[in-house]
Amino acid sequence: xxxxxxxxxxxxxxxxxxxxxxxxxxxxxxxxxxxxxxxxxxxxxxxxxxxxxxxxxxxxxxxxxxxxxxxxxxxxxxxxxxxxxxxxxxxxxxxxxxxxxxxxxxxxxxxxxxxxxxxxxxxxxxxxxxxxxxxxxxxxxxxxxxxxxxxxxxxxxxxxxxxxxxxxxxxxxxxxxxxxxxxxxxxxxxxxxxxxxxxxxxxxxxxxxxxxxxxxxxxxxxxxxxxxxxxxxxxxxxxxxxxxxxxxxxxxxxxxxxxxxxxxxxxxxxxxxxxxxxxxxxxxxxxxxxxxxxxxxxxxxxxxxxxxxxxxxxxxxxxxxxxxxxxxxxxxxxxxxxxxxxxxxxxxxxxxxxxxxxxxxxxxxxxxxxxxxxxxxxxxxxxxxxxxxxxxxxxxxxxxxxxxxxxxxxxxxxxxxxxxxxxxxxxxxxxxxxxxxxxxxxxxxxxxxxxxxxxxxxxxxxxxxxxxxxxxxxxxxxxxxxxxxxxxx
Amino acid sequence: xxxxxxxxxxxxxxxxxxxxxxxxxxxxxxxxxxxxxxxxxxxxxxxxxxxxxxxxxxxxxxxxxxxxxxxxxxxxxxxxxxxxxxxxxxxxxxxxxxxxxxxxxxxxxxxxxxxxxxxxxxxxxxxxxx
Numbered sequence: 001x002x003x004x005x006x007x008x009x010x011x012x013x014x015x016x017x018x019x020x021x022x023x024x025x026x027x028x029x030x031x032x033x034x035x036x037x038x039x040x041x042x043x044x045x046x047x048x049x050x051x052x053x054x055x056x057x058x059x060x061x062x063x064x065x066x067x068x069x070x071x072x073x074x075x076x077x078x079x080x081x082x083x084x085x086x087x088x089x090x091x092x093x094x095x096x097x098x099x100x101x102x103x104x105x106x107x108x109x110x111x112x113x114x115x116x117x118x119x120x121x122x123x124x125x126x127x128x129x130x131x132x133x134x135x136x137x138x139x140x141x142x143x144x145x146x147x148x149x150x151x152x153x154x155x156x157x158x159x160x161x162x163x164x165x166x167x168x169x170x171x172x173x174x175x176x177x178x179x180x181x182x183x184x185x186x187x188x189x190x191x192x193x194x195x196x197x198x199x200x201x202x203x204x205x206x207x208x209x210x211x212x213x214x215x216x217x218x219x220x221x222x223x224x225x226x227x228x229x230x231x232x233x234x235x236x237x238x239x240x241x242x243x244x245x246x247x248x249x250x251x252x253x254x255x256x257x258x259x260x261x262x263x264x265x266x267x268x269x270x271x272x273x274x275x276x277x278x279x280x281x282x283x284x285x286x287x288x289x290x291x292x293x294x295x296x297x298x299x300x301x302x303x304x305x306x307x308x309x310x311x312x313x314x315x316x317x318x319x320x321x322x323x324x325x326x327x328x329x330x331x332x333x334x335x336x337x338x339x340x341x342x343x344x345x346x347x348x349x350x351x352x353x354x355x356x357x358x359x360x361x362x363x364x365x366x367x368x369x370x371x372x373x374x375x376x377x378x379x380x381x382x383x384x385x386x387x388x389x390x391x392x393x394x395x396x397x398x399x400x401x402x403x404x405x406x407x408x409x410x411x412x413x414x415x416x417x418x419x420x421x422x423x424x425x426x427x428x429x430x431x432x433x434x435x436x437x438x439x440x441x442x443x444x445x446x447x448x449x450x451x452x453x454x455x456x457x458x459x460x461x462x463x464x465x466x467x468x469x470x471x472x473x474x475x476x477x478x479x480x481x482x483x484x485x486x487x488x489x
Numbered sequence: 490x491x492x493x494x495x496x497x498x499x500x501x502x503x504x505x506x507x508x509x510x511x512x513x514x515x516x517x518x519x520x521x522x523x524x525x526x527x528x529x530x531x532x533x534x535x536x537x538x539x540x541x542x543x544x545x546x547x548x549x550x551x552x553x554x555x556x557x558x559x560x561x562x563x564x565x566x567x568x569x570x571x572x573x574x575x576x577x578x579x580x581x582x583x584x585x586x587x588x589x590x591x592x593x594x595x596x597x598x599x600x601x602x603x604x605x606x607x608x609x610x611x612x613x614x615x616x617x618x619x
Contacts, residue, residue: 281575282502282503282506282548283503283505284595285503285506285575285594285595286503286505286506286509288595289506289509289594289595289596289597289598290505290509292596292597292598292599293509293513293598319576319595323575323576
């Protein structure tokens, strides 16, 4: 059954038990108080009154006997007055006893007392009259006779008193019995209340407080747990933090979704570009080859030669654009090998020498020591550098300088790295396009494909490195690339 | 060595390039056979009169599940193959090591002619020595 009850139901049930036990306990105490009062009022109070009345009857009876004897001894009428007063007291006592009596047995005893006393009173009047008449001898004889009647009344009064005493004792016993029952009940109620409270406490601790504490201290160290204080407040803080985290995560998710959509669009554009580029490349190659063939048989004047060269260059440019598109859409698989970045720099500059000269650009390598070797694809790194060099050349239309600074340094998040800073003396990248500079197909140049920096970044990222734009005093565009150095086996 | 009696097979998906190369090699007196599809290349190489050299653009077997260069190397191990491919693709070609030479497409045909001539000379010298 426990399994079917929810935590809320269990707590309500236990609270109801606790309240029920307290209610029943309090009700029983009230009932006991009222019943005790009733017992006192009915049994005990009337018993005591009857006992007092019986005692008064006895006293009045004894006094009457005494006054009669005193009158016999000195004949003083004053004793008869006192006798009369005690006779009235006896009658009053009988009246009170009659009122206080409730059982047949009491009534029967009182009736016997009344009958015997009436007879005794009549005979005593005879005795007194004989004494008044001076017939002391007959009076004394009669006086001796009524002693038996007096003894019988006295015995009845004693019997009545004993009866009252036994009734008081019975009431007392009943009171004690009720007290014992109530004490037992109270002990049971206290135990039940204690049990319910313990169960409730255990349940609240195990199923509410402890889980609350665990939730509030989840993932925190021992020191933080001790300093936590109120669990509910700590949990509240944690929930606030979680809500913020959820908000952050949602924001990041939305950003990721946007990036994903953007990436999908780019992939589609890339695929399309690759298809177009592939289709263009075939006839373009044919044109290029035919142009070379044509060149051999033509005897051109200066103007024709200039036109021919421009056509050749433009075809070469087209070829580069097509190549970039294809490379962007179908990046080659990395062929990793242990290589030296410094050697890659030297080789690339060697390959680019002709281009650099044609642009009037001087490349200056700033190197203290050759960079340590690393595992990378040297061809891809050459392409990375070539892209940046071509970018710089195209930016510096009137010539300039390219500074390539090499250094081994620790980079945050990557550790020891081989780093390159490639800066030129060109106009630099305007601040408003800095964020877009690495996006594919973004170009600030009239003839650019917008893929050079994008491909460069992809190459470094595929090597697990970082590539970013930097600002350096007195320089134009400045790029920083870092590639993690792996430990030699 | 380039001249009459030498048969060169030009395999290229672009008919204009095929025609240009045919003209170039024919002008030297060579017999030129042309193939525009992978199966044509295989047929010509396995014919009764196979070529002395194959100028191959690997793009020709782009849709072919079995790379043509590997197939030719398997059936005609003695046939020299000059890979004439687009820049960047020639070196990355998985069977590049099986080629006698690799040339980037789009340059002057002089370079191709020189390379083909050198290979044939080397072969001729090698067979003469044997």
